[in-house]
Amino acid sequence: MAEVTQLIHHYLRHNKRFPHVLCPGCGHGIVLGSLVRCVHQLGLSKDEVVLVAGIGCSGRIAVYVDFNTVHTTHGRALTFATGIKMANPKLKVIAVMGDGDALSIGGNHFLHAARRNIGVTALILNNNIYGMTGGQSSSTTAENCYSTTSPYGQQEQSFDIVNLAKAAGAPYVARSTVLHVKLLDRILTTALERPGFNLVEVLTPCHTQFGRKNKFKTNVDMYQWYKKNATPIEALDKLSEAERAKRTPIGIFVEENRPSLEERHAAIKARLTDGAPS
Amino acid sequence: MPTKVKKNQRKEERAIFALGNEAVVEGALLAGCSFFAGYPITPSTEIAEIMAERLPGIPEGVFIQMEDEIASLGAVIGASLAGRKSMTATSGPGFSLMQEHIGYASMTETPLVIVNVMRGGPSTGMPTSPAQGDVQQARWGTHGDHPIIVLSASDVQECLDMTVRAFNLSEKYRSPVILLLDEITAHTREKIHIPDRETYEIFSRIKPTMPPEWFVPYEESMRGVPPMPALGDGYRFHVTGLTHDVNGYPTSRPDEVEKLMQRLFRKIDQFFYDIQIVEETACEDAEVAVIAYGCVARSAHLAVLQAREKGIKAGLLKLKTLFPFPRPAVDRIIRQCRTVIVPELNMGQMSREVKRVNDGHSRIRTLNRIDGQIITPAEILKLLQKA
Ligand SMILES: Cc1ncc(C[n+]2csc(CCOP(=O)(O)OP(=O)(O)O)c2C)c(N)n1
Ligand code: SF4
Numbered sequence: 172m173a174e175v176t177q178l179i180h181h182y183l184r185h186n187k188r189f190p191h192v193l194c195p196g197c198g199h200g201i202v203l204g205s206l207v208r209c210v211h212q213l214g215l216s217k218d219e220v221v222l223v224a225g226i227g228c229s230g231r232i233a234v235y236v237d238f239n240t241v242h243t244t245h246g247r248a249l250t251f252a253t254g255i256k257m258a259n260p261k262l263k264v265i266a267v268m269g270d271g272d273a274l275s276i277g278g279n280h281f282l283h284a285a286r287r288n289i290g291v292t293a294l295i296l297n298n299n300i301y302g303m304t305g306g307q308s309s310s311t312t313a314e315n316c317y318s319t320t321s322p323y324g325q326q327e328q329s330f331d332i333v334n335l336a337k338a339a340g341a342p343y344v345a346r347s348t349v350l351h352v353k354l355l356d357r358i359l360t361t362a363l364e365r366p367g368f369n370l371v372e373v374l375t376p377c378h379t380q381f382g383r384k385n386k387f388k389t390n391v392d393m394y395q396w397y398k399k400n401a402t403p404i405e406a407l408d409k410l411s412e413a414e415r416a417k418r419t420p421i422g423i424f425v426e427e428n429r430p431s432l433e434e435r436h437a438a439i440k441a442r443l444t445d446g447a448p449s
Numbered sequence: 450m451p452t453k454v455k456k457n458q459r460k461e462e463r464a465i466f467a468l469g470n471e472a473v474v475e476g477a478l479l480a481g482c483s484f485f486a487g488y489p490i491t492p493s494t495e496i497a498e499i500m501a502e503r504l505p506g507i508p509e510g511v512f513i514q515m516e517d518e519i520a521s522l523g524a525v526i527g528a529s530l531a532g533r534k535s536m537t538a539t540s541g542p543g544f545s546l547m548q549e550h551i552g553y554a555s556m557t558e559t560p561l562v563i564v565n566v567m568r569g570g571p572s573t574g575m576p577t578s579p580a581q582g583d584v585q586q587a588r589w590g591t592h593g594d595h596p597i598i599v600l601s602a603s604d605v606q607e608c609l610d611m612t613v614r615a616f617n618l619s620e621k622y623r624s625p626v627i628l629l630l631d632e633i634t635a636h637t638r639e640k641i642h643i644p645d646r647e648t649y650e651i652f653s654r655i656k657p658t659m660p661p662e663w664f665v666p667y668e669e670s671m672r673g674v675p676p677m678p679a680l681g682d683g684y685r686f687h688v689t690g691l692t693h694d695v696n697g698y699p700t701s702r703p704d705e706v707e708k709l710m711q712r713l714f715r716k717i718d719q720f721f722y723d724i725q726i727v728e729e730t731a732c733e734d735a736e737v738a739v740i741a742y743g744c745v746a747r748s749a750h751l752a753v754l755q756a757r758e759k760g761i762k763a764g765l766l767k768l769k770t771l772f773p774f775p776r777p778a779v780d781r782i783i784r785q786c787r788t789v790i791v792p793e794l795n796m797g798q799m800s801r802e803v804k805r806v807n808d809g810h811s812r813i814r815t816l817n818r819i820d821g822q823i824i825t826p827a828e829i830l831k832l833l834q835k836a
Contacts, residue, residue, distance in 0.1 A: 184687075187698055218683050223527070234687055234698060239680040241530060242689035243523070244553055250520040254527025254535070255680060257511045258484055262531070262681050280523075283516040436511065443506045 182207045182217070184237050192231050196390035198349040198375025202296055203232045205352060206265070209360045210238075220263045223252045223291075225277065227269035228302040228377075246276030249284040252291045260290065260433040263363065270297040271309035274330050278310065285339035288367045290431040294359070295332055295370070298377035306380030317384040333424050336370040343369040344425040348401045349376070350394060351421060358423060367431040374401065374419065463643040469608040469635040470495035470538075473564055473628070474503060475643050476612025477536055481651055482562070483509045484535035486524035488517050488543060491576040492632040493566040496538035509533075518543035522550035522563070529554075529561045530688060532679025534616055534653070538564040541583055542573060545590070551625055552591035553690045555713070558623035558667075558675070560654055562615045565627060566635040569821045578821030579632040581743055584798040587627045588772045594710070596717040598626045598724055599772040603746040605639040611769060617652040618724060622716055623674050629771065631794065633744035633823060657684055666697045667709065673716035717773060726769040727778040731757060735764025737836040738786045740779065740803055742768040745792050745824050752829035763833050774802050783811045788836035792816035792824045812836075 193199050210220055217238050224233035226245035233240040239262075243251045252266040273281050273295045284291060300318055301307040308318035308325050311332065315324040336344045343365055345358035355373060362369035376382060376393040387393040404422040407415055430438075467475070473496050477485075485500040487493075497514065504510030511528070515521040521537045528535040539547065544565045554561055567583045569575030574582075583590075587599045598618050602611040611628055619626040657664050657676040666686040667675050678684035687697040692709060694700040717724065730753055732738065737756075741749040746767040756763035766782050768775060783789055783803070789811045791800035800815045807813055814832055818824050 186696065217685060218681060221531075221680050234689070237685055239685050240687045241527070241680075242687065242691065244549055244690060247519060247523045247550070250515065250523025251527035251530075253513070253515070253520070254484070254486060254524030254529075255531045256527075257513055257524070258528035258531035258533045258535075259679070259681055279516055280520055283520070432513075436505070439505050440510075444508075 178207060178211060182211070182236055184235055187235055191235055193228060194379045196376070196378055197228065198298065198373075198377070199229055199232055199296055201349040201352065202294070202355070202373050202375060203235070205355045205359055206294070207236065208356055209363055212360060213363055215263055215363070219261065220265065221255055223248045223255065223264060223266045225266075225268040225272035226303070227272045229267055229269040229296040230272065232267060246272050247280060248272065249277065249280045249291065249293065253284060253287070253289050256290050257433060257436070260437070264290065265292045265294060265363070267294045267296065269302065270295060270299060270311040270332070271301045274332060274335070275310045282335070282339040285336055285341040285368050285370065287432045288340070288342060288429060290366055290368070290433050292362045292369045292371065295372045296375050297332060297372055298375050298381060300377055300381040302377045302380050306384060318381070319384075332370070332372045337425055341370045341425060342367050342427045342429050345370070345423045346372040346374070346421045348374040348397045348421060350398045351401065354403075354421060366434065367429065462645055464640060465643060466638060467605055467641050468495060468638050469602070469605045469630060470566070471499055472605045472608035472641055473538065473612045473630075474499045476609035477562070477616065478503065478507070479609070479643070479646055479649055479651070480534065480613045480616035481653065482534045482536050482616060483507065484511045484525065484528040484533040485537065486513045486515050486521045486528070486535070487537045487539065488515055488521050490540045490543045492568055492635050493538040493540045493564060496564060518546040519550065522547045522554075525561050526550060526554055526557075526559050529559045530680050532682070534560070534620065536562040536564065538566070540566050540568050540576070541570045544583060544586065548591040551597070552593060552595060554625040555591070555595040555597065556690050557688050558677070558713070559625070560619040560623050560677075561625050562612070562619055563625060563627045564612070564630060566630045566632060568632055569819075575821045577632060579744055579794055579823060580819070580821065581629070581631055581745070581794040581798065582819075583629060584771060584795065587629055596624070596714050597772055598622070598624055598717070598770070599629060600626065600726070600769060601629045601742045601771055602634055602769070603743050603767065604634065605637055606641045607769070608634065609641060609643065613649055613651070614726070617650070620652050620654045621674070622720065622724075623654065623677060624717065629743070631743045656682070661685070665695050667693065667695045669695070669708070669712060673712050673719060721773055724770055724773060725775040725778065727775050728767040728769060730765040730767070732764035732766060732782065734762055735782075736762040736786055737788045737790070737833055738764040738766055738782045739790045739792065739829060739833070740766045740768065740782065740799070741792055742771060742799065743794075745794060748824050748826045749792060749829050751826035752833060755826065755830050756833040759834070761833055768799070771799070774806070776806050779803060779806055783807055786811055788812045788814060790814045790816060790829065790832050790836065792829055794818055794824065
């Protein structure tokens with residue numbers, strides 16, 4: 172316990188006026204905990220970590236941690252992160268985004284960051300809803316789910332973030348839920364260690380905006396549903412096709428190596444300057 | 450700022466035949482720009498193209514073509530926060546897309562330069578025709594109250610000089626600076642001098658010197674401009690577009706909000722005379738005057754010389770700073786002259802400012818063209834003769 176408290180004191184900003192803005196039972200705090208643990212485990216210094224966040228409940232978590240933190244505009248966290256990483260490739264740049272943030276308003280930037288293979292860990296906190304603005308549907312709200320802007324059930328098909336990232340060329344694509352904390356810690360640590368664009372999607376419950384509208388009586392019901400529904404990809408094969416269709420696979424989907432954009436830039440610079448150190 | 454080039458420095462000075470857009474790149478590199486992110490759009494495209502060629506060859510230089518203008522300015526802000534002198538270039542439609550991030554840069558006091566080569570509008574308008582239709586957008590395009598610095602240039606040498614100035618002012622005051630050009634100025638080819646870097650006074654943002662634990666990121670000071678560390682320098686702090694307290698954390702406490710907003714305005718007001726740049730031609734004894742900027746100022750210059758030949762006591766006040774509006778200089782001309790002519794390639798975006806400060810001192814005549822054609826010296830001369 173003492174160890175945990177020490178971690179909290181080391182990484183959280185004591186002078187930020189707590190309590191934080193997240194609702195009781197929100198999954199976002201679990202992701203923040205995982206992030207702090209992974210950074211700690213990797214022995215990264217707080218000075219070399221830059222946490223870039225978009226706008227939404229997920230975007231607010233940047234203010235609480237004692238890294239270099241940049242709370243940007245809605246949907247554009249990856250564009251800021253691109254500038255930061257290209258300007259100083261030594262920094263460990265993490266972009267924290269909501270699903271609406273990263274894939275609705277920021278969808279185009281997401282595809283291009285993956286395509287470019289810019290050295291950023293993209294952490295998407297997917298609660299299938301717009302939390303901060305009061306529960307409107309996002310591009311990951313599943314068909315027929317209810318939201319404040321889909322009172323008759325969502326009419327549009329939703330995005331699968333993992334598939335999008337794969338298609339856009341991200342060299343590392345992984346997904347966990349906030350209930351699978353060991354998996355979350357593992358994929359996030361790997362993502363932080365790797366060069367290039369690394370996507371970690373975290374399924375995180377928002378009972379306040381999503382759960383209540385979609386017949387989850389309590390927070391705990393929602394967590395239980397996540398636990399039941401999310402299935403490690405390795406275990407999927409053992410299920411019947413009908414059963415498989417109902418599950419959300421979690422685990423590592425892509426793990427490849429290709430040079431990051433900043434590495435390629437450095438190579439050109441070396442060529443232009445005859446390898447002389449600049 | 451450009452100081453006089455001494456004889457023995459002439460050797461280092463390069464003379465080139467350059468486009469306005471090319472001169473912008475030269476100015477940016479002289480000023481120490483090492484990061485460019487942009488998206489192609491006529492008539493600004495050459496700036497991106499030349500940057501793409503030049504930046505990778507200089508130490509630390511980074512060029513990146515982004516997916517749109519929103520992304521471009523986002524990347525520029527990120528790079529500036531990471532310590533680089535950064536810029537982007539665009540034209541009207543792209544400039545419109547950048548507005549939210551211009552507000553973000555103002556609020557977070559992030560130095561950067563945006564070149565907007567204006568084309569005919571609204572909408573996609575006339576990509577290859579000159580216009581000056583984005584003057585008020587540059588001032589008020591983003592939401593909320595905020596100060597901003599907007600500069601312009603009217604010939605190719607000035608494109609270089611004003612780009613250096615844009616960087617200097619942005620670094621000095623931690624503010625986005627917008628350089629408004631028009632298609633004529635950007636696409637004119639003229640002989641220019643590229644002085645040696647040493648002949649320019651180059652300003653770079655002031656970094657904190659105190660130990661990190663003493664650092665208060667948005668502290669009040671006499672200058673009103675807080676020192677700015679780069680991300681990764683060891684001064685960890687929070688950057689947000691939300692209204693923030695001196696520590697950078699979101700706040701809506703009226704006393705803290707008021708302090709921040711007042712400081713943002715004050716840091717520009719206080720140094721107004723450093724930011725206001727105007728140029729006068731034959732104004733000492735002028736009885737009628739032209740107030741102009743951009744390519745129109747060149748026509749006005751010739752018209753004023755021709756008017757003088759005809760015995761008309763004409764003068765020209767050329768605005769190089771458009772905002773903050775150079776009111777003292779304009780005031781003087783308005784009080785001195787019986788008539789002031791404001792020609793521009795829009796429906797009256799600058800004459801609106803002149804009229805606002807006029808207060809009945811002078812007769813203000815406007816001359817507006819919005820057909821994608823330039824305003825000729827003859828057109829201005831005709832008005833001077835009648836004035
Ligand atoms: C340009 C712009 N459009 C809209 C908004 C309003 N807005 C703030 S947060 C948000 C949605 C956040 O949802 P999500 O990204 O899914 O994050 P969550 O709050 O669920 O964590 C929206 C639409 C904004 N701030 N800026
Ligand atoms: S609204 Fe939802 S996402 Fe936002 S803090 Fe509350 S539970 Fe979390």
